[in-house]
Amino acid sequence: MAPTLKNYLQDGSTLRSWFLSTDHKRIAILYLLSITFFFMIGGTVVGLIRLELLSPAGDVVSSDTYNRLFTIHGVIMVWFFLIPSIPVTLGNFLLPLMLGAKDLAFPRLNLLSWYLFIGGGIFTLVAVVVGGVDTGWTFYTPYSSTFANSAVITVAAGVFITGFSTIATSINFIVTTHTMRARGLTWFRLPIFVWSLYATSIIMVLATPVLAITLVLLAVERGLQIGIFDPSLGGDPLLFQHLFWFYSHPAVYIMILPGMGVVTEVIPCFARRPIFGYKPIAYSSIAIAILGFLVWGHHMFVAGESIYAMLMFSFLSYAVAIPSGIKIFNWTVTLYKGRIYMKTPMIYALGFLGLFTIGGLTGLFVAALAVDIHVHDTYFVVAHFHYIMVGGMVSALMGGLHFWWPKMTGRLYPEFLGQVSAWTMFLGFNLTFFPQFLLGYLGMPRRYHTYPAEFQVLNVMSSLGASILAVGYILPFFYLVWSLRWGKKAARNPWRATGLEWEYADSPPIKTNFESPPIVHGPAYDYDPQKEVNFD
Amino acid sequence: MTERPAYSPGLAHHFETHAQQHRAATLGIWLFLGSEIMLFGGMFMGYTIYRILYATAFEQIAAHTHFWFGTINTALLLTSSLTMAMAVHHARAQNYQKSGRWLVPTAVLGVAFLALKVVEWYLEYRENLVPILGWNFDAHGVAQGPARLFMGFYFVMTGLHAIHLSIGVCLVVGLMVLLRRDKIARENPSKVEIIGLYWHLVDIIWIFAYPIFYLVSA
Numbered sequence: 001m002a003p004t005l006k007n008y009l010q011d012g013s014t015l016r017s018w019f020l021s022t023d024h025k026r027i028a029i030l031y032l033l034s035i036t037f038f039f040m041i042g043g044t045v046v047g048l049i050r051l052e053l054l055s056p057a058g059d060v061v062s063s064d065t066y067n068r069l070f071t072i073h074g075v076i077m078v079w080f081f082l083i084p085s086i087p088v089t090l091g092n093f094l095l096p097l098m099l100g101a102k103d104l105a106f107p108r109l110n111l112l113s114w115y116l117f118i119g120g121g122i123f124t125l126v127a128v129v130v131g132g133v134d135t136g137w138t139f140y141t142p143y144s145s146t147f148a149n150s151a152v153i154t155v156a157a158g159v160f161i162t163g164f165s166t167i168a169t170s171i172n173f174i175v176t177t178h179t180m181r182a183r184g185l186t187w188f189r190l191p192i193f194v195w196s197l198y199a200t201s202i203i204m205v206l207a208t209p210v211l212a213i214t215l216v217l218l219a220v221e222r223g224l225q226i227g228i229f230d231p232s233l234g235g236d237p238l239l240f241q242h243l244f245w246f247y248s249h250p251a252v253y254i255m256i257l258p259g260m261g262v263v264t265e266v267i268p269c270f271a272r273r274p275i276f277g278y279k280p281i282a283y284s285s286i287a288i289a290i291l292g293f294l295v296w297g298h299h300m301f302v303a304g305e306s307i308y309a310m311l312m313f314s315f316l317s318y319a320v321a322i323p324s325g326i327k328i329f330n331w332t333v334t335l336y337k338g339r340i341y342m343k344t345p346m347i348y349a350l351g352f353l354g355l356f357t358i359g360g361l362t363g364l365f366v367a368a369l370a371v372d373i374h375v376h377d378t379y380f381v382v383a384h385f386h387y388i389m390v391g392g393m394v395s396a397l398m399g400g401l402h403f404w405w406p407k408m409t410g411r412l413y414p415e416f417l418g419q420v421s422a423w424t425m426f427l428g429f430n431l432t433f434f435p436q437f438l439l440g441y442l443g444m445p446r447r448y449h450t451y452p453a454e455f456q457v458l459n460v461m462s463s464l465g466a467s468i469l470a471v472g473y474i475l476p477f478f479y480l481v482w483s484l485r486w487g488k489k490a491a492r493n494p495w496r497a498t499g500l501e502w503e504y505a506d507s508p509p510i511k512t513n514f515e516s517p518p519i520v521h522g523p524a525y526d527y528d529p530q531k532e533v534n535f536d
Numbered sequence: 537m538t539e540r541p542a543y544s545p546g547l548a549h550h551f552e553t554h555a556q557q558h559r560a561a562t563l564g565i566w567l568f569l570g571s572e573i574m575l576f577g578g579m580f581m582g583y584t585i586y587r588i589l590y591a592t593a594f595e596q597i598a599a600h601t602h603f604w605f606g607t608i609n610t611a612l613l614l615t616s617s618l619t620m621a622m623a624v625h626h627a628r629a630q631n632y633q634k635s636g637r638w639l640v641p642t643a644v645l646g647v648a649f650l651a652l653k654v655v656e657w658y659l660e661y662r663e664n665l666v667p668i669l670g671w672n673f674d675a676h677g678v679a680q681g682p683a684r685l686f687m688g689f690y691f692v693m694t695g696l697h698a699i700h701l702s703i704g705v706c707l708v709v710g711l712m713v714l715l716r717r718d719k720i721a722r723e724n725p726s727k728v729e730i731i732g733l734y735w736h737l738v739d740i741i742w743i744f745a746y747p748i749f750y751l752v753s754a
Contacts, residue, residue, distance in 0.1 A: 103550035105560040171567045179560040180550075205567055209575035217582070217692065224668040226688035227681070228582060233667075233688075234681025239585060243578055517552070 005510040007410065022107035023511060028093035029408070030114055031084065036477075038080035038121060043473065045073045050463040056456055058449040066449035067134035068150065072124075074137025079159050080121055082389055083251060086258035087204075088117075088169055090400045091197045093408060095173060097501035097509060098191050100182025100518040105175040106168075113168035120162030127154035136447065138248070141229035141240040145221040153222055156215040163208045163215075166254075170204035173197050182500065184520035191499055191524050192281055196261025199285035203250045203257075203292060211247035214240065241303055245296035253292040256356070256388055257285055259396030260327055263349045266403050267331050269497045270346035271338030272533065274525040277330035284323030291320045301372045310369055317367035324360050328353065339529045343495075344418030348399030351426045355391025359384060362437065377447075380440025383433045391429055398425065398476065405480065406490030407501060410508040412536060413487060417479045425472030431465025494536035498526050561726040569737045576696070576741050583689045583748060586682070593682035599753035600665060600676055601690065605656040606750035609649050610742065616645035617739045620708075620732050627728035635728055636715040639708050642735070646705040653698055657691075666691065690749050697745060700738045707731045 008025045011017070018026055049069050052060040061069065092110065096103050104110050127133055133155045135144040144152050177198050181190070218240065220226045227233020229240040268275045275281065297305055297313035305313075331353060340346070362384040366372050375381060399422075405413050435458040440446075444455050451459065493502040501509075504518040544554070551557040587594050623638035660666060664674035667684040668691075675683035711731055 101550065105550075106564060107548075107550065167568075167571050171564055171571075174567055175560050175564045178563055179556055205571050206574050209571045210578045213575050213578035216696070217579070220688075220692055225670075226668055226692065227684055228688060228692075232681075234586075234590070234679075234685045236585075236589075239582055243582070246578075512549075 005515065007506060007508040008511045009410070009508050011511045020111070022103070022111050024092050024096055024104050024107065024110060025408075025509065027110050027114055028089050028091075031088040031092060031117070034114070034118060034121070035081050035084055035089065038076050039473075041125075042073050042076040042081055043470065045069050045076070047466070047470070049073065050466040052449050053451070053459045054463050056451050056453045056459075061449065063449050064134065067136075067447070068132035070447060071133050071136050072128055075124060075133070075155060075159065077389075078137055078251070078255075079162050080117075080124065082255040082393055083166060084117065084169075085255075085393060085397050086262060086400060087173070087197060087200055087254075088113075090193075090262065090397075090404060091173065091258060092169070094404065094501055095176060095194065095197060096180070097407075097505055097513055098194055098499060099176065099180055100185060100500045100504070100514065100520070101176065101180035102512045102514070104172045105180060106172050109168050110172055113165040113172070116161055116165035116168065120158045120160070120165065123158030123161060124155055127151035127158065130154070138244060139215075139218060139240075140244075141218065141221070141237045142231065145218055146230055153219050156219050160212055160215045163212045166204050166208050170201035170208075173201040174205065182518050182520055185500075188279065188282070189520055189523050190282075191261075192264035192275065192278070192285075193258075193261035195282040196257045196264070196285045199289040200254050200257045202286075202289050203254050207247045207250040207254075207293070210243060211251075214243040214247065217243075238300070238304060241300050242296070245299045246293075249296040249299065250289075250292040252385070252388070253288055255393050257288060259352065259356075259393040260285065262396040262400035262403070263331060263352050264327075265497075265499070266345045266349040266399055267334050268525045268527055269403075269495050270341045270343055270349070271335050272341075272527045272529045272531070273334055273338040274523075274527055275330070276333040276336075277326070278524070280326050281330050284326045287323040288320060291316060291323070295320060295367075298367055298372070301369060302376050314367055314369050318364060321360065321364055328357055328360075337529060339532070341533075341535070342419075343535065344413070344415060344422050345399045345403035347419060347422035347426070348395045348402065351422065351429075352392055352395040352399065355387050355395060355426075355429065359387030359391055362387065375440050377445055378440035379436040379444050379446055382446050383436035383440060386433045386436070391433070395425070395429075398422070401480075402476075403495070404501075405483070406494045406536075407505070407507050407509070409484055409487075410490050411483045411487030412490050412494060413476075413483045414479050417475065421472050421475040421479075424468060424475065428465050428468030428470075428472050432462050432469050433465070435459070435461045435465075488536070491536055496533045496535065498524060558726050561730055565730045565733050569733060572700075572737055572741075576693070576744075579689065579693050579696075580744065580748075583693070586685050586689070587748070587752070590679070590682035590685070593679045594686050595753050596678045597675065597683040597686045598749065598751075600663070601749050601753075602656050602659060603750050605652055605659075606746055609652050610746050612645050612649045612652070613739050613742050616642050616649070617736055619645065620735045624729050624732040632715050632718070636712055639712045639715070643705050643708045643712070646701055646708065650698060650701060650705070653694065657694075660687075693745055694749070697738065697741055700741070704731075704735050704738050707734065 008023055018030065021027065048061065049066070052058065052066060058066070092104070130151055133148070133150045133152055135148050135150070135152060139152065139156065177194060217228045221228050221230060227235045229235045229237045231237060264275060264281060295313055295317045297309055298317045301310055362380070366375060366381060366384060402413060402418055405411070439455055439458050442455065444451055490507045492505070492507055494507075495502070500518050500520070504514050547554055547557060551560070619638050619642045623635045623642060626632070626635035626638060664672050665687050667673050667687045673680070673684060708731060711728060714727070
């Protein structure tokens with residue numbers, strides 16, 4: 001179908017038309033470029049870390065440099081890649097399209113949030129240039145407030161500023177979902193991706209301010225010596241940990257819920273079946289958001305909590321497995337008697353299913369009080385959360401990026417290379433992180449640049465896996481860029497998928513998304529497994 | 537949702553109706569206020585924990601804050617909330633002139649609060665009650681650690697509150713200028729309402745800060 005109006009990419013090509021655009025689609029592209037940039041920095045840093053860990057001796061970097069490397073890896077990957085990742089790119093691009101709206105409720109706020117993100121990023125990068133920070137991404141006091149000899153306040157300021165970008169985005173998403181749905185688009189006709197963005201936004205708007213104030217208190221303690229956490233001034237360092245994890249545990253769900261949303265879009269499309277258990281999946285996103293606020297103490301089992309608090313936190317952490325399990329089973333059942341097409345996004349989505357399950361189940365190991373004392377602060381924990389963050393969220397991001405690439409750019413990516421990179425990522429990922437479970441169980445602590453010689457084989461496997469994983473990232477980078485110019489032109493709905501963004505919007509969409517406001521007549525995921533389909 | 541009218545001043549391009557735009561703006565500010573409560577909530581939480589840990593010391597050192605300054609400031613701020621409510625009331629009735637007239641005392645009361653606050657901080661500085669850097673800190677016979685903690689929370693929380701109030705005053709003054717120039721479209725009274733909500737939040741935070749710093753000694 002020939003588009004009658006100019007698409008959003010053709011609507012101005014000056015720098016001004018991009019950097020001052022309030023179009024949610026253009027801002028999503030700005031964000032995509034920005035998080036790719038930060039991901040490359042975080043990835044390069046971790047390359048050095050894996051290089052160091054090839055041998056037991058600390059021979060590549062000094063221990064001090066090593067501390068700075070893993071700190072900057074954590075800070076950049078958490079706040080400048082994972083937290084924003086899917087919401088600000090796919091979410092920003094798709095939310096209005098999925099709702100049948102012309103834009104987000106507050107377009108200028110959306111642009112402002114990108115500038116805040118970049119501002120925070122600049123602070124953080126400046127800190128790296130002037131010598132980095134060595135506290136770990138968790139900024140634990142009193143080390144960070146009193147003893148650390150590095151740019152703590154600069155990085156804290158960067159994270160603080162970025163926090164406001166997160167809050168702005170989440171307010172925008174919640175308001176848009178409430179007020180700008182198309183006619184006929186009731187809550188239970190929404191794509192699950194919208195539900196997961198909504199649940200994510202609730203966490204963002206309630207948790208991020210607590211991080212902000214925690215960082216302010218840290219900065220005034222470090223800069224002005226107002227003792228809030230310093231025991232020598234009457235304070236209590238545990239208060240910092242409570243406040244920090246009150247944000248940072250819910251933040252873990254900020255980093256996974258949007259991925260769950262993407263998977264829920266991809267699986268029905270490539271199994272050609274309506275999603276099984278729509279309402280349980282939708283409600284379980286909200287349940288995860290709520291429960292996520294009640295489990296922060298499980299990060300502090302060995303830090304000094306009362307046994308009753310520990311029991312409650314352990315129990316509640318187990319409870320998170322229920323909504324997570326509901327999702328896993330519903331996705332799996334959706335595949336049953338489906339007509340399954342193993343296209344690139346589907347490979348990523350199935351990878352997500354397996355890797356998230358492993359990450360989630362090992363989460364139960366560390367939620368068990370006795371086991372946690374054994375594996376606390378070891379590579380077991382590192383492997384656990386990388387299975388969620390990288391195996392889960394990055395797989396979902398890649399899957400979603402491939403799935404909506406035709407919609408975002410108007411071009412198809414090369415399918416064969418897509419499948420190669422999806423498998424490369426899956427294999428490389430497992431080779432990198434599965435050995436770390438074993439290392440942690442055997443007792444290798446995290447955050448050291450040397451280790452006993454008997455751990456070398458597993459560490460070499462891990463570093464080898466990391467280089468395969470790197471290929472899995474670099475390959476898509478090149479062929480996706482290639483496809484922008486030489487890729488096959490995409491039709492409106494190359495996947496024969498359901499949803500307003502596929503059925504009513506061009507690829508790429510026009511500036512105001514739809515030529516006339518769409519009207520919704522039926523439920524989401526109206527797929528028919530009996531019908532054979534031909535993808536473009 | 538009805539069709540968007542062809543000529544609709546004050547209606548942003550991506551909304552269909554004024555009612556929808558108004559709903560969005562109101563929900564947006566309420567969410568923002570929720571995030572503000574979480575921001576201050578972290579500090580109230582910290583204060584509460586130490587208040588329980590060091591009950592007597594907090595009561596003793598609280599006797600050295602300036603009760604009358606705090607009380608008069610509370611009265612000023614509460615009154616400003618009343619005048620703000622009047623401004624919103626008239627804006628809703630689309631009586632923008634009257635609305636603008638009520639904004640004047642609102643801003644003046646806000647500035648008066650800030651002025652008193654600065655004087656109060658200066659007095660505390662004179663009395664060696666500022667626990668920062670290497671400054672001389674006089675705990676007035678109370679245990680050093682808890683006294684420093686209490687005053688630390690006092691300065692951080694009243695400081696952050698003052699920043700919020702200053703932003704509020706700027707917003708109100710900006711609003712007055714807009715109203716004077718007749719820049720608020722008749723169909724869109726949300727602006728006055730939204731700034732009003734923010735103003736009340738800053739007021740409410742003070743209502744909670746006042747007893748924990750000025751009344752615990754009684």
